[in-house]
Amino acid sequence: xxxxxxxxxxxxxxxxxxxxxxxxxxxxxxxxxxxxxxxxxxxxxxxxxxxxxxxxxxxxxxxxxxxxxxxxxxxxxxxxxxxxxxxxxxxxxxxxxxxxxxxxxxxxxxxxxxxxxxxxxxxxxxxxxxxxxxxxxxxxxxxxxxxxxxxxxxxxxxxxxxxxxxxxxxxxxxxxxxxxxxxxxxxxxxxxxxxxxxxxxxxxxxxxxxxxxxxxxxxxxxxxxxxxxxxxxxxxxxxxxxxxxxxxxxxxxxxxxxxxxxxxxxxxxxxxxxxxxxxxxxxxxxxxxxxxxxxxxxxxxxxxxxxxxxxxxxxxxxxxxxxxxxxxxxxxxxxxxxxxxxxxxxxxxxxxxxxxxxxxxxxxxxxxxxxxxxxxxxxxxxxxxxxxxxxxxxxxxxxxxxxxxxxxxxxxxxxxxxxxxxxxxxxxxxxxxxxxxxxxxxxxxxxxxxxxxxxxxxxxxxxxxxxxxxxxxxxxxxxxxxxxxxxxxxxxxxxxxxxxxxxxxxxxxxxxx
Numbered sequence: 475x476x477x478x479x480x481x482x483x484x485x486x487x488x489x490x491x492x493x494x495x496x497x498x499x500x501x502x503x504x505x506x507x508x509x510x511x512x513x514x515x516x517x518x519x520x521x522x523x524x525x526x527x528x529x530x531x532x533x534x535x536x537x538x539x540x541x542x543x544x545x546x547x548x549x550x551x552x553x554x555x556x557x558x559x560x561x562x563x564x565x566x567x568x569x570x571x572x573x574x575x576x577x578x579x580x581x582x583x584x585x586x587x588x589x590x591x592x593x594x595x596x597x598x599x600x601x602x603x604x605x606x607x608x609x610x611x612x613x614x615x616x617x618x619x620x621x622x623x624x625x626x627x628x629x630x631x632x633x634x635x636x637x638x639x640x641x642x643x644x645x646x647x648x649x650x651x652x653x654x655x656x657x658x659x660x661x662x663x664x665x666x667x668x669x670x671x672x673x674x675x676x677x678x679x680x681x682x683x684x685x686x687x688x689x690x691x692x693x694x695x696x697x698x699x700x701x702x703x704x705x706x707x708x709x710x711x712x713x714x715x716x717x718x719x720x721x722x723x724x725x726x727x728x729x730x731x732x733x734x735x736x737x738x739x740x741x742x743x744x745x746x747x748x749x750x751x752x753x754x755x756x757x758x759x760x761x762x763x764x765x766x767x768x769x770x771x772x773x774x775x776x777x778x779x780x781x782x783x784x785x786x787x788x789x790x791x792x793x794x795x796x797x798x799x800x801x802x803x804x805x806x807x808x809x810x811x812x813x814x815x816x817x818x819x820x821x822x823x824x825x826x827x828x829x830x831x832x833x834x835x836x837x838x839x840x841x842x843x844x845x846x847x848x849x850x851x852x853x854x855x856x857x858x859x860x861x862x863x864x865x866x867x868x869x870x871x872x873x874x875x876x877x878x879x880x881x882x883x884x885x886x887x888x889x890x891x892x893x894x895x896x897x898x899x900x901x902x903x904x905x906x907x908x909x910x911x912x913x914x915x916x917x918x919x920x921x922x923x924x925x926x927x928x929x930x931x932x933x934x935x936x937x938x939x940x941x942x943x944x945x946x947x948x949x950x951x952x953x954x955x956x957x958x959x960x961x962x963x964x965x966x967x968x969x970x971x972x973x974x975x976x977x978x979x980x981x982x983x984x985x986x987x
Contacts, residue, residue, distance in 0.1 A: 487501060490707070490739055494696040498738065502524070503525035505521075506714065513744070513745050519554035524557060528558050531558060531559065531651060531652075533659045533663075534650075534651035536667065540568050542566070542567030543675075545592055546569070546570060546594075546595065547571040547591040548594070549574075549594075549595070549596050550597045551600045551748055552724050553746055556725075564677040564696070565671070567670065567671040569676050571591060571678070571679050572730075573585060574725050575600050575601075575603070575725070578611075579609060579613070582609055582612055583609070586629040587630070588848065591631060594636070597637070613628050614628045615627065616644055617642075621643065676844075677695060679692065679693045679847060681725075690846055690849070691846065692785045692786055692847070693844065693847060694841070698840065698842075703731065704736075706789070710736070712740050713742075714742065715742060716743075719733075720745065720750070727783075727784075727785045727788060731789035779795070781794045786863070791811060791812040791837065791839060793809065793810050794810070801901075802876070802898065804877065809874075811839075812839060812840075815840075819834065819867050819874070829870070833866065834866060835865040837860060837863060866878050866894040878892075878897050886913065886920065895948075903940055904930075904935070905933035906940070907962070908927075910927075910979055912925070912926070914956070914980060914984045924955065924956040925957045927940065928960060935959070937957035937958070960982075966978035
């Protein structure tokens with residue numbers, strides 16, 4: 475009896491039973507055949523075509539020396555090409571590295587180097603942006619390369635780049651990754667390659683945008699991708715053939731795990747737009763009318779009130795029984811966890827914090843990253859296997875709430891202040907829609923706490939009255955010494971990341987004091 479693990483075509487499992495990306499693509503093609511899977515304008519990709527086109531590209535990658543563990547980067551906007559490329563790379567055991575279409579040259583070059591990218595597939599242009607020019611501007615030595623066989627000090631593992639259109643000497647045409655039917659890299663070999671791909675193998679590395687540091691690479695396994703996709707599909711079920719519009723980029727966890735993969739598991743189809751956007755930025759609170767409309771629409775469709783998630787957990791891992799609370803408006807309470815997840819609230823020494831005190835949320839579970847790229851595991855996991863999220867939470871009345879991030883710690887007069895704790899108290903005050911706490915320079919203390927406040931609709935809070943109210947709720951060194959009122963649109967945000975641009979906000983507040 476053969477002990478061969480048949481990863482190519484799982485028997486009688488269907489898409490929901492797939493354990494690898496290759497199994498999902500083949501099972502979905504068997505189940506949904508010529509139904510639409512991904513649509514961008516007039517470009518329509520069926521499930522059968524997704525299987526066929528990704529198999530063809532996968533064979534070409536094998537012929538060019540791509541093997542298990544090889545990191546292949548690609549840049550596409552949300553489109554059938556994005557999905558085909560992701561499927562082709564991961565189904566042969568290579569690691570798909572989708573890259574942001576927002577990257578400029580130096581950013582792209584940094585990820586290519588730090589991410590150990592061996593091959594790069596580039597859309598020629600997207601929304602008027604030429605990525606070959608972008609890369610040549612950012613990667614030293616590339617523009618002068620006289621051959622597409624690359625050996626660059628700035629990206630020492632990068633061996634080739636493919637794209638379309640009129641190409642420079644250092645890039646191959648896309649058909650360089652196409653092999654003839656008579657090639658030894660045929661369907662039989664591809665099936666054997668797929669059979670060696672284990673659910674525990676890495677399938678993808680997602681690069682997150684950094685607000686105060688360089689982006690970080692977050693790897694995930696095939697098993698985690700399929701487990702999260704099935705979980706998301708079961709929490710928000712839809713009938714085969716149902717449309718799901720992808721609002722967020724697929725190269726980030728929102729577009730990939732909230733929209734694309736759950737839809738493919740269910741046999742629906744995703745409608746892509748060339749331009750993508752977030753709904754609400756983290757830290758900005760919709761007004762009451764917007765909030766009621768969101769909650770009503772969510773409940774009517776049977777979709778959970780998703781509470782908290784991150785790239786490291788492959789998206790949402792908690793949801794609430796209701797919408798946002800007035801006292802804790804950043805997201806719904808964390809009433810329920812994805813099966814298999816465990817959560818703790820700890821202080822800086824790793825000890826559980828009592829109710830009513832903010833602590834860091836640490837998590838472990840089946841879709842938590844096995845570790846950040848090139849970061850020692852002990853820097854982000856504790857001895858019990860909990861991942862340190864740097865999210866802050868608080869237990870209040872038996873419920874757990876997210877209250878902010880602890881990555882912007884303020885030191886004033888040798889005391890540490892967590893902005894999230896101060897923001898939580900400020901947002902509980904009448905007339906405050908949202909608050910953003912930062913530090914500003916001070917000759918005597920080094921820095922002092924200051925804040926920007928977005929008033930609630932129709933309110934005009936008095937900054938001095940807010941400071942007075944906070945003196946009864948916080949230790950004196952935590953109370954902002956200066957508060958500036960700003961309109962919501964004046965709060966500087968990092969494009970598409972949904973994060974406050976703390977450095978820009980600090981300059982803005984300082985200029986008004």
